[in-house]
Amino acid sequence: MRVDVEVNGRKITAAPVAMRDQVEAPAVVLDCRRSTEIPPQEAPTPAEDLKVVRLPLAAETLSEQDLDQARREFARDPGPFLVMSQTGFRAATVVLAHAGRVLGWKPEEALARCPGLEAHRPLAGFLTRYLTEHADRSVRRDGNF
Numbered sequence: 001m002r003v004d005v006e007v008n009g010r011k012i013t014a015a016p017v018a019m020r021d022q023v024e025a026p027a028v029v030l031d032c033r034r035s036t037e038i039p040p041q042e043a044p045t046p047a048e049d050l051k052v053v054r055l056p057l058a059a060e061t062l063s064e065q066d067l068d069q070a071r072r073e074f075a076r077d078p079g080p081f082l083v084m085s086q087t088g089f090r091a092a093t094v095v096l097a098h099a100g101r102v103l104g105w106k107p108e109e110a111l112a113r114c115p116g117l118e119a120h121r122p123l124a125g126f127l128t129r130y131l132t133e134h135a136d137r138s139v140r141r142d143g144n145f
Contacts, residue, residue, distance in 0.1 A: 003114050029081075101134045
């Protein structure tokens with residue numbers, strides 16, 4: 001499961017950890033795995049040309065503050081970005097919430113871009129609530145995130 005979007009010229013990919021090597025040269029990695037999910041040999045290490053940001057998320061406690069932190073990272077760098085989680089669904093939720101808010105998607109449009117996400121009730125519920133609550137603030141005309 002992989003989700004690719006472009007938001008205001010920034011390429012953002014959500015993917016499971018197993019697919020991270022299949023994503024073309026990200027400049028920034030947002031790692032949404034909790035510390036218990038990262039074996040020492042798999043932990044991404046910053047390279048000279050790669051910025052790694054830890055954003056540990058749990059599906060049951062995903063919050064607007066978590067999304068705000070991710071959105072700040074998207075605004076700080078031109079990317080491209082890789083957002084990853086163990087199975088990819090938490091990462092996809094972050095990416096779809098951000099893209100949906102900026103591009104003005106309805107919750108159904110965002111969910112349609114990630115088959116299987118609806119089966120993850122906490123994540124699908126968060127995405128639906130987030131996009132519904134921010135519908136009046138979508139499609140920013142100033143180009144900012």
